[in-house]
Amino acid sequence: MPETIAAIFTPGEGIAAILRISGDASLEIMRKLMSGCPEEIEPGRVYDGKLSAAGQDPASEAAGEAVFLYLKAPASYTGEDMLEIQKQGSNDALEEILRAVLGLGIEGVREAEPGEFTKRAFLNGKIDLTQAEAVTDIREAGTEMSLAIAESQIEGHLGDTIREIRSTLLDILAEMAVDIDYPESEIYEGYEYPESFNEDSVSDIVNRLRWVHSDVADLIDTARIGRIARDGVRAVIAGKSNSGKSSLMKALLGEGQVPVTDSADSAGDTVEETTSMGGVPIVLVDTAGLRNIDDETEKPGIERTILALARADIVILVIDGSVKLDEEDRKILRFMENMNSDHLIAVINKEDLGRTITEDDVRSILPGATVINTSLVGSAAEDAARRISEIIGGILDLGSIDIKETSIITNERQLKMLRNADMNLDEAISMLQNGEPMEAAELSAHYAYNALGTILGEEVGDEVLERVFGKFSLGM
Amino acid sequence: MDNCNNRYNIIVIGAGHAGCEAGLVAARMGMKTAVFCTDIESVAMMPCNPSIGGTGKGHLVREVDALGGEMGLNIDKTFIQSKMLNTSKGPAVHSLRAQADKHRYHEEMLRTMTEQDHLELIVGEVTDFTVDRTDKMSPDDPGSGGTSCIGRITGVKTADGSTYSADAVIICTGTFLGGKIFIGDDVTVSGPAGMPPACELGDKLRAMGFPVRRFKTGTPARMLRDTLDYSKMKEQKGDETIVPFSFMNEEIVYNIDQISCWLSYTNEETHKIILDNIEKSAMYSGNIVGVGPRYCPSIEDKVSRFTDRKRHQLFVEPEGLDTDWMYIQGMSSSLPEDVQHAFYATIPGLEHAEIVAPAYAIEYDCVDPLSLRPSLESKILENLFCAGQFNGSSGYEEAAAQGLIAGINAVRKLQNAEPLVLRRDQAYIxxxxxxxxxxxxxxxxxxxxxxxxYRLLLRQDNADRRLTPIGYEFGSVSEDRYRRFVEKSARVDSEISRLRTRKTDIDTFREFLLRHECDMLSDSLEPDNIDRKRKDIAETGNQTFADILRRPAITYDDLAEIDDDTRPVLGSNEKTEVEVMLKYDGYIRKQINEVEKLRNLENKKLSDTLDYNGIRGLRLEARQKLSEIRPRTVGQASRISGVSPADINVLLIYLEKEMRSSQSGTGTD
Known part of the structure; x- marks a missing residue:
């Protein structure tokens, strides 16, 4: 006997909570819960009704009006019969109705497990896997940006983009299949081929595969945005002790949000603070200096700094410009040399104390870095912070992206499958270019097609199952 | 009543390409076997094209041979031209095709049949089955899908009123069952090539509840050899080096005079005559209800479907050495004879041709193969196995492949043993x-x-490696063949491992590549780590013979130039196998990985009694299809049209739940 599930949804501020029920018992529950329930219940119609005695605790003040909406399978979110109940007042009132539903004595009615409505919607083919994932993402969204992406994904933008790429690829696969079955000239095999088929078809196929390949590559590029939205941009502030790292952090965060003491250095630890620049979440990381790099006791702190630098999206190097570069500066600079200098901002601090180090000195060591000359005190610090914000915005280049209209990759599973597709398309193209057989190249293109299908949950595999069993718990 | 002379373990109905394989393998596996045909001339008859093999089909013949079947051996005895097709493409689509001497093909198969122990060839038309209706197949059918089992077959009745009993029956009626020939308005009840048809059995099958359908196929005209003008056509010769179909003939060097085929083209005049008379074609008049094959259309189909084409190819192929009949490949038709005369005469070379047999279409009864199990046993009648065109296939090779499997599985059933069900990654079969x-x-x-x-795994060069061990295990492969196979495999394997370690000095290596115009760093067929390997080669020139062979331009024979006396003497097929296995190594391994991934689904068994109506979330169409077809595994279920990936997810979750609840129910075991 299939089970009927029930749970309370709290969509968000200003929108009333709702009790949702999904399963074959939905109609029966409505009949028992609504007093004077009509004989014929029209699906999709909103009924203003009174709760029956079964639907309420007589002792409570929650008695009275409720709104009922019955949806008939498959025209519902889950693809099953569904009942939605709304009630004015606090959530407690809905809680009470939920308890009443579970207490009606209908067999197989139980409280839903987390994500179970979505799981049923996916299994009933109402939504694809990217949409199902977006439902979870919305619940877990920590930033405005990730919420916006999840909302766009739940609309099906990402799914549509992938379906489009897949459909183009399917046409190409069909043509490759014709080539495979096409016998060499002048051997009659009993079948005819489309007139359009000719010798140029191989280079034509290569060209069309390239288009698909670039679409996939574009999508992979968006994973960076997805990750930034979810985890924030990691901007790591580095520099020797007393160069002014904390002052910069303070300026970037605005007043009063950061510990007064230079805790990173004093504890040999990294300090993380989250802020937002133009809607983009930024994680600022203050690191300890690398002063006593050979001192065993400070080793863990130094390792943390190195690790933070390795994971950084952007590094802000703070240099005390009033004194000569010392051993510690040089150690840090040596580190920077191996980094992507586009993502490097060098702040030469303490202009007010005079200059021993010039912008040119820094540029000669870090040619690609953006260099700022400043004093991280007072309004100069605010100016520096503003400039750094702008530079970061420029580096990330997020300004041109309309999140609501763009398909953005938001999780590792999607990215992994896209990389798989990317690799296989790349392989198919280079095989055809090297004159290797179509029947071998077709397989690689086909694997790419399957990988894209896995993202949508349209290709059956352990991948999907793990998702269904892992992320959405299995209702027994 | 039951004459004990009329008692057999296995009865095969029909002696075409399916029936011969089924009868021979059953007899070879020790069963007392009878093969029925309506006419002795119909044994291994080729009523259509005089050839065996071709793309895909050549693979099937190799596989039939690897499993101990007869088709490959028989064509090797009787071919008059041989060609390896698609050699400009990759080895996975190389395909062998041979022109057959039709009459000798029939004669040789007839001889093999009559000389086979335990096998009896009986001329007679089977008109009915005897059925034990008390013995229904036990677990099947919770009542849906319309393929309910009605009992167990116990024998057959013939037109002369005799009854023959059998433990199992294999039906291979080809185009004989309910055969009807169409030439224009002219409709004749007939088997192919004027053979007597089998009229009654089809109606009996319908009455028993078999889903019988009408399919049609066609054949072109035959013309008299000396009335054609060969100067106006292009000659098509056979290969100089002949590769035999059968593994057993690999050592033989063939030195025969091959005949030629001839290529010509239709033209706009031909097309005009056809289009002007199109309503006279039986195909268009509505006389024919059967469905024809898309991949082998009649000339009127081609002309009316591809209107922008100015010409179509046709091939003139001799039907044998002792006949002056020529087969006009690509020109089947069901137009009236006078129209046929008119349009054939517009074709260069055929202007003055004398037609000895007109083109015709033939319609016949066949069964919906969804009513079959993967063993080819009918779901409707236990111990009845079905093969060939009766199952809705076309072609001699497709028929032979099914005949062999049906034969093996009928025997296995009588032995209470697991049926032979080849997977998609194991064989074209x-x-x-x-x-x-x-x-x-x-x-x-x-x-x-x-x-x-999985076509990279299913090559014609490795059919023996894929299937001979399986055939041996299931009892269809002889000791002699198996012993030869084991010896050959050992030779091939040891050569492969030798090439994987053997190297030469860098100067010889450079000079060799230069001579063959190969780049030192040329892309190999090996897809993994190309960059790292390039670097390695550039620095050291350090490559094994196996690596060198991966260059598209280098062949196994080329390697002899830089090899020493450790190089063994291999047969030509062995060389091909070594070369392909090394050249394709990367792709083959990649494909094996894919197979492993999907194996998971193929290993998830679905019970024969599963109630799909009780599984929540399955769509209605999926419930119906699954109940009807009753797939053996989730993998098979996923290939049913009308069963969506979402349905498969539902099935997998259902199975997972079942497994979890049974585990929690039974405790630690």
């Missing part, structure tokens, strides 16, 4: 049968290379 019994077919089914998703 597996693809063919899985497609038929899982997806069904709406037209005569032809095997194609593109239908095989």
């Amino acid at each position: 597996g693809v063919l049968i899985d497609d038929l019994v899982t997806k069904g077919t709406n037209e005569p089914y032809r095997i194609m290379t593109s239908r095989a998703e």
Whole structure:
């Protein structure tokens, strides 16, 4: 006997909570819960009704009006019969109705497990896997940006983009299949081929595969945005002790949000603070200096700094410009040399104390870095912070992206499958270019097609199952 | 009543390409076997094209041979021209095709049949079955899908009123069952090539509840050899080096005089005559209800479907050495004879041709293969096995493949042993049968290379490696063949491992590549780590012979130039196998990985009694299809049209739940 599930949804501020029920018992529950329930219940119609005695605790003040909406399978979110109940007042009132539903004595009615409505919607083919994932993402969204992406994904933008790429690829696969079955000239095999088929078809196929390949590559590029939205941009502030790292952090965060003491250095630890620049979440990381790099006791702190630098999206190097570069500066600079200098901002601090180090000195060591000359005190610090914000915005280049209209990759599973597709398309193209057989190249293109299908949950595999069993718990 | 002379273990109905394989393998596996045919001339008759093999089909013949079947041996005895097709493409689509001497093909198969122990060839028309209706197949059918089992077959009745009893029956009626020939308005009840048809059995099958359908196929005109003008056509010669079909003939060097075929083209005048008379074609008049094959259309189909084409190819092929009949490949038709005369005469070379037999279309009874199990046993009648065109396929090779499997599985059933069900990654035969019994077919089914998703594994050069051990295990492969196979495999394997370690000095290596115009860093067929390997080669020139062989331009024979006396003497097929296994190594391994991934689904068994109506979330269409087809595994279920990936997810979750609840129920075991 299939089970009927029930749970309370709290969509968000200003929108009333709702009790949702999904399963074959939905109609029966409505009949028992609504007093004077009509004989014929029209699906999709909103009924203003009174709760029956079964639907309420007589002792409570929650008695009275409720709104009922019955949806008939498959025209519902889950693809099953569904009942939605709304009630004015606090959530407690809905809680009470939920308890009443579970207490009606209908067999197989139980409280839903987390994500179970979505799981049923996916299994009933109402939504694809990217949409199902977006439902979870919305619940877990920590930033405005990730919420916006999840909302766009739940609309099906990402799914549509992938379906489009897949459909183009399917046409190409069909043509490759014709080539495979096409016998060499002048051997009659009993079948005819489309007139359009000719010798140029191989280079034509290569060209069309390239288009698909670039679409996939574009999508992979968006994973960076997805990750930034979810985890924030990691901007790591580095520099020797007393160069002014904390002052910069303070300026970037605005007043009063950061510990007064230079805790990173004093504890040999990294300090993380989250802020937002133009809607983009930024994680600022203050690191300890690398002063006593050979001192065993400070080793863990130094390792943390190195690790933070390795994971950084952007590094802000703070240099005390009033004194000569010392051993510690040089150690840090040596580190920077191996980094992507586009993502490097060098702040030469303490202009007010005079200059021993010039912008040119820094540029000669870090040619690609953006260099700022400043004093991280007072309004100069605010100016520096503003400039750094702008530079970061420029580096990330997020300004041109309309999140609501763009398909953005938001999780590792999607990215992994896209990389798989990317690799296989790349392989198919280079095989055809090297004159290797179509029947071998077709397989690689086909694997790419399957990988894209896995993202949508349209290709059956352990991948999907793990998702269904892992992320959405299995209702027994 | 039951004469004990009329008692057999296995009865085969029909002696075409399916029936011969079924009868021979059953007898060879020790069963007392009878093969019925309506006319002795119909044994291994080729009523259509005089050739065996071709793309995809050549693979099937190799596989039939590897499993101990007869088709490959028989064509090797009787071919008059041989060609390896698609040699400009990769080895996975190389395909052998031979022109047959039709009459000798029939004679040699007839001889093999009559000389076979335990096998009896009986001329007679089977008109009915005897059925034990008390003995229904036990677990089947919770009542849906319309393929309910009605009992167990116990024998057959013939037109002369005799009854023959059998433990199992294999039906291979080809185009004989309910055969009807169409030439224009002219409709004749007949088997192919004027053979007597089998009229009654089809109606009996319908009455018993078999889903019988009408399919049609066609054949072109035959013309008299000396009335054609060969100067106006292009000659098509056979290969200089002949590769035999059968593994057993690999050592033989063939030195025969091959005949030629001839290529010509239709033209706009031909097309005009056809289009002007199109309503006279039986295909268009509505006389024919059967569905024809898309991949082998009649000339009127081609002309009316591809209106922008100015010409179509046709081939003139001799039907044998002792006949002056020529077969006009690509020109089948059901137009009236006078129209045929008119349009054939417009073709260069055929202007003055004398037609000795007109083109015709033939319609016949066949069964919906969805009513079959993957073993080719009928779901409707236990111990009845079905093969060939009766199952909705087209082609001699497709028929032979099914005949062999039906024969093996009939014997296995009587031995209470597991049936031989080849997977899609094991054989084209597996693809063919899985497609038929899982997806069904709406037209005569032809095997194609593109239908095989594991085609890099299913090459014609490794059919023996894939299937001979399986055939040996299931009892269809002789000791002699198996011993030779083991010896050959050992030779091939040891050569492969030798090439994987053997190297030469850098100067010889450079000079060799230069001579063959190969780049030192040329891309190999090995897809992994190309960059790292390039670097390695550039620095050291350090490559094994196996690595060198991966260059597209280098062959195994070339390697002899830089090899020493450790190089063994191999047969030509052995060389091919070594070369392909090394050249394709990377792709083969990649494909094996894919197979492993999907094996998971193939290993998830679905019970024969599973109540799909009780599984929440399955869509209605999926419930119906699953109940009807009753797939053996989730993998098979996923290939049923009308069963969506979402349905498969539902099935997997259902199975997972079942497994978890049974585990929690039974505790630690």
